Amino acid sequence: xxxxxxxxxxxxxxxxxxxxxxxxxxxxxxxxxxxxxxxxxxxxxxxxxxxxxxxxxxxxxxxx
Numbered sequence: 001x002x003x004x005x006x007x008x009x010x011x012x013x014x015x016x017x018x019x020x021x022x023x024x025x026x027x028x029x030x031x032x033x034x035x036x037x038x039x040x041x042x043x044x045x046x047x048x049x050x051x052x053x054x055x056x057x058x059x060x061x062x063x064x
Contacts, residue, residue: 033059 035055039048 037048037052
């Protein structure tokens, strides 16, 4: 009976540690995206600015 209680305690401790590790990993902030746009054709300025706006909104403003 005593071995069973010790085994349960070890399993509970291991489960707690794994749970805390998962919570810590889930709360880390995602890395900011670094984006570079190259525009060489003046006729496409509005098109490219629209793409930049869509990209910014699509990432939730997480662009550096």
